[in-house]
Amino acid sequence: MSEETPLLVSDAELAHEAIYNRFPGSQKRVIVALVSASATLPMFAGGSFIPTIPQIARDLDTTGEVVSFAVSISIIGSALGAMVFARYSSFYGRRPMYLHGLPLLCLGSLGVYLSRNIQQLLVARFIQAFGTSGGFSVGAGVIGDIYKLTERGTAMGIFFSASLVGNAVSPIVGGWGARYYSWRYVQLGIFVLGALVFLGMLLFLPETSHPGTLGVEKLHAEEEANGRQPKTRWVWLNPFSSFYLLRGPNLLLVTFVSFAILYTDYTILVPIAYTLGERYDIKNEAVLGALFFPMGLGNILGAPLAGILADRAVINWRKKRGGLWVPEDRLRASTFAASVLVPVSIVGSGLATHYIPGPLGLTLNLVLFFINGLGVDLVLSPCSAYLVDVVHSRSAEIMAGTVGVRSGFLSFAVSLVVPSIHRYGVLATNTAVGLLAWAGAGSVLPHTHTLFIDWAVSRVLWITIIYGDTLRGWVDVGYSSIETT
Template identity: 25%
Template sequence: MATQGEIEKSSAGTEAVEPVLNSSKNEEVDPYLVTWNGENDPEHPYNWSLVRKWSITILLSNGGLVTLMSGVMLAPALPSISADLQTGEEETQIFLSIYVLAFAFGPMVLSPLAEVFGRRPVWILSSCFYILWNTVAGFSRTPGLMIASRVLSGIGASAEFSISNPVLSDCWIPSQRGVSFAISTFIPLLGPAIGPIIGGAVSQSIGWRWTFWILSIYDGFLVAIALFVFKETYGVLILNEKASKLRKSTGNPYYTQWHGASEKLSDRLSRSLTRPIRLLITQPILQVVAIFLAYNFGMLYLVLSTFATLWIDRYGQTQTQSGLNYIALVIGYTIASQVGSRIMDRLWAYLKAKAGNDTAPEYRVPLMIPGAILIPLGLLIYGWTAEKHVHWVVPDIGIAILGCGIINNTQSLQAYVMDAYRDYVASASAASQFLRSIAGFAFPIFAPAMYQSLGYGWGNSVLALTFVVIGWPAPFLLWRYGATLRAMGSKKGL
């Protein structure tokens, strides 16, 4: 149960998206200002039952699973797709990576819409849009239709990046954020691991087209569940709707601290739709986080896009056997998400107590340190053991270590953004993820050429060295200068 003390301020002085729960003072000043009915208001998502909050969290996590599975599930089937559509290696690789490019642009529109119309309708309609175009991709007979349908399905699927983090911020108090992350990030990141396993088995048995149709069927099942389970979580919208009902029933000018009684929808839309790009341009801390996330995500997709090829070409495995190696990623993700999320909560509580009950987004940063060590270590083990054709279990150990590091860094950076921009979690998350999605598209395109020229050993050594240059200073930069960078970004007029 949330208490007023749980609705904290960030060190930059920004209130949480929910107003102060005890609103008696506001009501004395202005009886038409709509706020929560005390700290135990049952309408506040913080005070919902654990069953309801976990149901929504797990539902959206499964939506994220579909999103990331769809990105890499066809990787083992690329040779079959190339043969059927008569495309070369580079063009075929675009079928895989163009989907990820849509993740950069989809949230820049969907996140503001979620701040105007709510999380629920945006997620449901976007999922239906994904189902439509992902199904069309399975019927593609030309490269053009395949590329177009992959882009459009990617835009629909990108709702996961627009909605999931904001919903976590809506429902879970900061001290529970690590626990919620344990599920919300773990399930989606199983997608890049189990997607190729299923994709290899499906494409080899019943054909590559079913790699699309199976995901469409599963996402349709999730949408059906959402109609009954997914209740709107956005506190701003809940209060705005309450004020609107009071205006209609009484004729009095009820309003909220965000929207006046006479504010037009067009004004709200025009302000909201430009917010992600304004945040990215005006907030130095978001620019720094975006660069860190970009290299993490791009490097992960570079490795994943060539992982199946390694086992098929160098180790002589079948498509199905090559997919099984992705289980190593599952193991790495599981360890990192379950252990790291709990460490995050404990560190946050410890640092909060040490600071006299004050909080700051920087309390999420320490978890990045093990991630910064594990990522280059995993790259080097994976690359050089694959280069020397060592027994398959050793490259898999390297990829598991890499997965651990990626999860630790991702969890820390996402939690940092959520704490730093609680008023605009959806837009801030979209802004921070814009560059990473572009990197996820671009990196796999040059992956085959890099490994052909340098081999797996030196190729991964270049990636590891680049990460050391970019990633090792990251936690120290955020810890030491994070508050300064956040203060440099004006939030006026957002």
Template identity: 30%
Template structure:
């Protein structure tokens, strides 16, 4: 065994800001992370009204939501590399300003083409908060504290899609659907103010500092090398990252499956709940969105802490911190609780049993369970390649929102064709396969990384991924890096 010691200044990196300042930053990032996801579902409660304004069909407006999610998936390839070069603060600030402008453009859209364009541009800007937010938390929190902070941050990104349709349902019941996007623009303006005054630069080292002394041509080549969107795709050479995001044959992606489940659950609520319970107004069906939203809020208090507890437990067992141990905390929720809730939800609606209470309860439990998964999956992306945390998070969000787009586009035709019960069954099977893939990653992920990286020295190990404390002492988590290196 080799023991690699990181510079003692590493501990100072995480102590630069007071705990109160860290909590303020986490709160700002959670609010900013709320914006793009809430916009992805607000239109769901107003689809008939928007379609009527533009003399089109609800299916066409639903396509605009799928396009929104596709652009949420594309944008991380641009924002993440740029944030590594120029820092986190200016990326968040510029994105907040553009989100405000594009939301206002959506509200003022004179025709369907303008509506599509401004919706896509809003998605492209808004996703920056989610990518840079994950990286910011990695900059300021020690590894054994990150999942707790990540749980609070993700509460914004997950509560948004559930709360958005309820708020929109209230608005369209009494006002024009355009008020939804005026409100969204106002939230973007508030985010701009908060970021400008209260979000400091958190990155430890901006790559732009390395440009000093280079010629103009050298600077251009170096910047292109650093900001090339293909950098994100190249990260998928790491099989432990791929297994968390992609579905290839029987291997599934953790975060992607959860987001597929989330959007395929939320998208058809107005279409399947209204007929099932004879509801007549948007505000009535909008109330059902509050069930998973409340689950996300409750899960915020426990999910991240559960992930950090699991990490500390495995540190005590083996004496070192291996990033994959964090994934063990997610397996029972991905493999048992969420699929079980999905089956109960789907078949209770399909067979018209259980009244209104049963689907509300299982949607709430799903929300809680997802907050026991997302913080650990997101924190793992930081832990596994800390020097490229924004890019790794970007790769996750890229595939994750492609799955969300697919779920949004597929769910209504599928429910019409095979029924909500069988569609929920397919989703449940998908989640069980994901749990198997996450388990494999937890057990063999370190060996996969070693094989891909070609680890043959303790220095190489320290640079790439072997990070962890000898003891469960959080103060030492960032300063001692023991690893077992193959001879």
């Protein structure tokens, strides 16, 4: 133990930490780069699609509202795929999931490229999203496999940050490609990227699951114990079993918070052609795509910062308690962003768009986009690391269950954004979503005299932070201890 370790660490904890030394630091960095690249693909597929919606609507002879349903369809595909790949990653391993999922992404991208009507587009977008969906949930599981508790938040932040490069770059690429070539060539580019990532996984990604923890290993051990020759065969698993983990009230509350926070992102980005585009007379798809960049930049900067803050919160609060680990301490890193940055940025964007014309209004919106991107990641990254901490043995599954529930709500909620803006306006829509985010996360603050403590709609994360131990005691879903996380 070094002088920088201010905690009393048990022999069991030290023994468990040894399993994280299987891979040297250089190989860990390669693994993080690979899983981050895979997690970039769904961001890229979604981000490059949104600025091309008006052109797709014209090309397929339909409306922007109808084409925007492809966003909801892709969210559903991502949710189902995440649950399937996460469940099977706990049985067969992380590596096979990437090697089976990425070809589906390539197939779906070709399908979108070749689509001649809205029905074909929706089916292809579903396949595309399904294939790439394991990048996030399985990737988070990989991070949990190779990094110990006090390093996990920082590593998760780097994973988030690298994967969210797609959020910053893809709208620019999508808008530029649609403007000067065709939206179809953008999809062909995603096919090429998917093929390159698949090749990298095939050549350089090892199996990261902890030895002896995979379902197939346990099955083979059982067969050997019974005197039978172990055989590799297909086993049907229930992908929806990850939902069963969410019977833990603390896990369900954190899932709701992540939905409320992430919905602000979609509310700003999905209708951008009909909000900033119409308000500030921006018709060029390349320029519309460039408007996404400040939010993507906020994501890129926010994720590693959130990881560092979350790890620091865990270390400092353990030190205060004489070495006692309370998982919910990690969530304290998200308090300011959840209560201030996210809701204020989306409501401010609605106000700026509604009341301030010209370059000043557009500039204010871009600043608020950056703040929103920063704030969203300052909440989501600690929440994701918390989920991996508390259910470490099923980390990919809890991430998939969270993504599944969150995506189910998002797929419905996102489909309402464009019609709501057309009917009620951007100010009313953004304010409603901002209030939802405030309700879900504005009460993240500890029990002190703070500005928003009286905003008592939900106090969701505050309840989780303060009463986490009690909530975990209500329903035991197989929570991790300090010796097993």
